[in-house]
Amino acid sequence: MKMTLFCILFGFIISCKPRKPLIELSSNFIELGTISENESKIVPLTIYNRGNDTLKIFNYTCSCGCTVPSIHANQKIWPNDSLVINLTVVPESIDRGKFKMVLCTFKTNSDSIFTKFKLSYTAN
Numbered sequence: 001m002k003m004t005l006f007c008i009l010f011g012f013i014i015s016c017k018p019r020k021p022l023i024e025l026s027s028n029f030i031e032l033g034t035i036s037e038n039e040s041k042i043v044p045l046t047i048y049n050r051g052n053d054t055l056k057i058f059n060y061t062c063s064c065g066c067t068v069p070s071i072h073a074n075q076k077i078w079p080n081d082s083l084v085i086n087l088t089v090v091p092e093s094i095d096r097g098k099f100k101m102v103l104c105t106f107k108t109n110s111d112s113i114f115t116k117f118k119l120s121y122t123a124n
Contacts (some may be wrong), residue, residue: 021079022051023110025117032089032121040090045069045117047085047106049077055108062104066092067119069104091123098123 026046035041049055055077060069070086077083091100099122106115 017052019053020051021049021053021055021077021108021110023055023106023108023112023115024048024050025115028117030087030117030119032119034122034124035089035091036124037091040088041121043087043089043119044084045087046082047077048082049079051110052079054078055110058107058109060104060106063102064092064100066090066100067102067104087119089119089121091121 025048026044030043030045032041032043047055047057057071057073057075057077059073060071062068066089068088070088071083075083087104089102099120101118101120103116103118107113108115
């Protein structure tokens with residue numbers, strides 16, 4: 001009887017653990033090297049949900065129009081799952097010869113609401 005009561009209480013405590021998503025990226029900084037003006041570069045980025053609830057990516061922003069992630073608004077990633085997105089980078093003609101640092105941000109429902117990563121390249 002005592003063992004049964006203990007198991008019920010223990011199971012209740014475990015099931016009462018707060019449910020929340022936890023975002024993690026395969027990289028927080030991506031160095032692309034030199035990209036020609038008429039060239040585009042596609043780079044994979046993995047988004048992990050290390051939490052125990054569904055991760056929702058509401059939207060994303062990048063500091064320039066030269067970088068576009070292949071993800072749509074309200075994308076969901078299940079607990080302990082991941083999603084590989086492709087970042088397409090196309091240098092703008094005004095960037096020729098310049099080092100460019102791009103900051104992209106995902107808005108999510110995780111504790112770190114805004115998750116950021118940077119990528120850099122030199123336009124040629």
